[in-house]
Amino acid sequence: VPQVGLWAKSGPSTVNFLDATEEQAFEGKRSLKLDVSIEGGTYHYFGVQVPVPCEGKLRLSARMKVGEGNTARVGFGTNMQYPPSHHTGCGPIESWDRPSDEWHLVEADLVALGASGKAGVIERVTANLKGGNVGAQLDRWSIFVNGSAGQRAVVYVDDIRIEGEVPGKEEMAKLLAARYQPALDALQE
Numbered sequence: 001v002p003q004v005g006l007w008a009k010s011g012p013s014t015v016n017f018l019d020a021t022e023e024q025a026f027e028g029k030r031s032l033k034l035d036v037s038i039e040g041g042t043y044h045y046f047g048v049q050v051p052v053p054c055e056g057k058l059r060l061s062a063r064m065k066v067g068e069g070n071t072a073r074v075g076f077g078t079n080m081q082y083p084p085s086h087h088t089g090c091g092p093i094e095s096w097d098r099p100s101d102e103w104h105l106v107e108a109d110l111v112a113l114g115a116s117g118k119a120g121v122i123e124r125v126t127a128n129l130k131g132g133n134v135g136a137q138l139d140r141w142s143i144f145v146n147g148s149a150g151q152r153a154v155v156y157v158d159d160i161r162i163e164g165e166v167p168g169k170e171e172m173a174k175l176l177a178a179r180y181q182p183a184l185d186a187l188q189e
Helices: 110-125 169-188
Strands: 005-009 013-021 031-038 043-053 057-066 073-081 088-096 104-109 137-146 152-165
Touching: 005 013, 031 043, 031 137, 043 073, 043 152, 057 073, 057 088, 057 110, 057 137, 073 104, 073 110, 073 152, 088 104, 088 110, 088 137, 104 110, 110 137, 137 152
Parallel strands: none
Antiparallel strands: 005 043, 013 031, 031 152, 043 137, 057 104, 057 152, 073 088, 073 137
């Protein structure tokens, strides 16, 4: 099991369980289980860092099952970075708020998700940049838990896949420099 950890929160929570379990599985014998009790705040995000440029062809898929005892809103999605800026954006691709007997399929074209995310974030938080001036990079896949004190999230995640073909580091650096240069030139005018 990859090292899954809490990476953002707006209040206290107690992790009751966060590890591989044989209780449920979509494929094989085990899945990742997260059981967390919310003590305050409205969001608690858990995930695994997987830095990959969202250029070329790149897809994310996963299976998520909402377990008995869940009373919070839970989802599976991403946190993106928009280099060379330091801005980020995150959110679930799909989310649910009640237990289910079925495994939900979550799928996303990470290139398209990165493009729409950077356009919205960069143009909202900067004065001189447009989405086309920056790149998009997957920072991490995430389990999003939203709720309030007294609520609980119980989810199982399995079969997480990030697949595709992306530029190498050198090619990506050149691509980012070419996108960012017009914004730098506009500042000089």
